[in-house]
Amino acid sequence: MKKILLSSLSILSLMACQAPSDTSTSSTPQSTETVEAIKVKVSLSPTVESIQQTALGGTHGYDIIESVTTEIGARVGGSPEEAKAREWAVRKFTELGLSNVHIEEFEVPGWVRGDEEAEVIAPFPQKLHITALGGSSATPEAGVEADVAYFPTYEELEAAPVDGLEGKIVFISGRMEKAHDGAGYGPANKKRQLGATEASKRGALAVVIRSVGTDSHRFPHTGQMRYLEDVKPVPIGALSAPDADQLERILKRGDNLRLKLKLTPRSVGSVVSGNVIGDIVGSEKPEEIILIGGHLDSWDLGTGAVDDGAGVGITYGAVQVLKDLNLKPKRTIRLVAFGSEEIGLLGAFAYAEKHKDNLKNHVLASESDFGAGKVYALRTTVQGEARGALEDIQKSLAHLGVKMEAGDTSGGPDIIPMRRAGVPAIRLQQDGYDYFDLHHTPDDTLDKVNKEDVAQNVAAWATMIWMASEADVDYRETPEEVVGE
Numbered sequence: 145m146k147k148i149l150l151s152s153l154s155i156l157s158l159m160a161c162q163a164p165s166d167t168s169t170s171s172t173p174q175s176t177e178t179v180e181a182i183k184v185k186v187s188l189s190p191t192v193e194s195i196q197q198t199a200l201g202g203t204h205g206y207d208i209i210e211s212v213t214t215e216i217g218a219r220v221g222g223s224p225e226e227a228k229a230r231e232w233a234v235r236k237f238t239e240l241g242l243s244n245v246h247i248e249e250f251e252v253p254g255w256v257r258g259d260e261e262a263e264v265i266a267p268f269p270q271k272l273h274i275t276a277l278g279g280s281s282a283t284p285e286a287g288v289e290a291d292v293a294y295f296p297t298y299e300e301l302e303a304a305p306v307d308g309l310e311g312k313i314v315f316i317s318g319r320m321e322k323a324h325d326g327a328g329y330g331p332a333n334k335k336r337q338l339g340a341t342e343a344s345k346r347g348a349l350a351v352v353i354r355s356v357g358t359d360s361h362r363f364p365h366t367g368q369m370r371y372l373e374d375v376k377p378v379p380i381g382a383l384s385a386p387d388a389d390q391l392e393r394i395l396k397r398g399d400n401l402r403l404k405l406k407l408t409p410r411s412v413g414s415v416v417s418g419n420v421i422g423d424i425v426g427s428e429k430p431e432e433i434i435l436i437g438g439h440l441d442s443w444d445l446g447t448g449a450v451d452d453g454a455g456v457g458i459t460y461g462a463v464q465v466l467k468d469l470n471l472k473p474k475r476t477i478r479l480v481a482f483g484s485e486e487i488g489l490l491g492a493f494a495y496a497e498k499h500k501d502n503l504k505n506h507v508l509a510s511e512s513d514f515g516a517g518k519v520y521a522l523r524t525t526v527q528g529e530a531r532g533a534l535e536d537i538q539k540s541l542a543h544l545g546v547k548m549e550a551g552d553t554s555g556g557p558d559i560i561p562m563r564r565a566g567v568p569a570i571r572l573q574q575d576g577y578d579y580f581d582l583h584h585t586p587d588d589t590l591d592k593v594n595k596e597d598v599a600q601n602v603a604a605w606a607t608m609i610w611m612a613s614e615a616d617v618d619y620r621e622t623p624e625e626v627v628g629e
């Protein structure tokens with residue numbers, strides 16, 4: 145029996161593009177060798193050297209990010225734009241010479257943004273910058289106007305009495321800490337996921353939160369929310385960080401803050417989304433699948449360059465490097481552009497369900513979904529003898545700044561359902577220090593993507609899939625106990 149502990153809350157916190165703040169464990173000793181020592185000891189094979197030279201000298205990943213953000217733009221899960229992006233991906237996968245290129249469709253709940261306006265009515269009338277969270281219900285057309293109940297943190301709302309917020313607009317603040325591994329996202333994200341539920345339980349009319357983000361720009365951050373249990377679905381929007389600061393300054397001057405809020409998104413019923421899939425069929429072990437990918441959908445405010453055009457581009461670019469060099473991997477390399485990640489990992493669950501009888505042949509899985517920053521570490525759930533093969537990959541990446549990192553990994557948000565079913569996961573950890581400045585805002589655009597950083601990612605991914613494919617090990621011989629997140 146595999147023992148995989150993933151609470152529903154940790155799934156929630158992983159939704160919509162978090163770098164899993166993978167917990168360190170003592171079960172995987174960290175290499176004590178320095179990068180310099182490794183460089184001296186390990187010489188790259190000629191094939192790996194040419195893979196890395198090709199990747200670092202090219203724009204394989206960047207060109208794909210440029211293409212999808214320019215030719216499609218924003219791509220909300222289940223939208224007509226996401227459907228166009230699937231057709232785009234089929235063309236690109238076919239141009240790449242992949243086999244079995246196809247779309248696997250599934251249905252998702254459609255949601256469309258409407259008007260979004262917020263203003264301070266009293267004591268200092270002024271407009272605010274707000275955006276509705278994905279899945280939010282709407283206010284009446286005329287909006288709602290009410291006194292504000294202020295909670296400095298989500299935890300204080302959670303601890304509040306079960307009534308007393310009748311007729312109020314709840315404002316939940318709380319700052320997210322910046323971190324290279326995105327560790328601040330999970331804690332900060334609770335108010336986005338559950339703020340409306342907790343406020344509604346206590347009788348509130350509507351909710352505004354300080355955006356889940358680390359920037360100081362006047363852009364609110366959207367992202368999926370959900371209503372739990374049988375609560376009345378009250379509308380919820382995110383204010384930009386400077387607007388949240390403004391409300392806190394006003395509140396310091398007295399508690400007579402009154403807001404007006406108009407959010408008119410609407411649900412549009414069941415709509416079609418899909419995953420796009422293509423393979424390089426393995427030359428010796430075609431039944432063994434190494435699955436990599438990113439997610440094709442994005443939020444609607446930006447053009448989805450860092451989230452997750454980058455992941456689609458990086459993984460596509462890695463496969464393209466092998467194709468450029470006419471390399472024929474022993475195992476099957478499967479490239480997936482997942483749909484509807486942002487609205488609840490719906491493509492990931494659809495993939496795991498559709499392929500459930502064959503997940504035992506998925507020997508490694510990994511997603512790139514943390515922007516376009518450089519890779520700095522490799523993590524994997526693989527233990528036992530096969531772990532050595534993955535340590536060899538890290539040694540071949542050490543000169544690119546990639547260390548071996550102890551601890552668990554989800555493999556990426558869209559890998560979670562597969563991993564729960566026992567598929568071994570691997571992840572190239574990226575520097576996401578600035579990721580949550582842009583995440584789910586209008587600022588998620590191509591100009592934020594650095595070509596050299598993308599090329600470093602492509603070099604690491606191409607090295608990883610090639611060496612993982614060639615190694616004479618069984619990745620599935622992983623110890624029974626996999627303790628999650």
Ligand SMILES: [Zn+2]
Nearest residue numbers: 161451452513
């Ligand atoms: Zn993402």
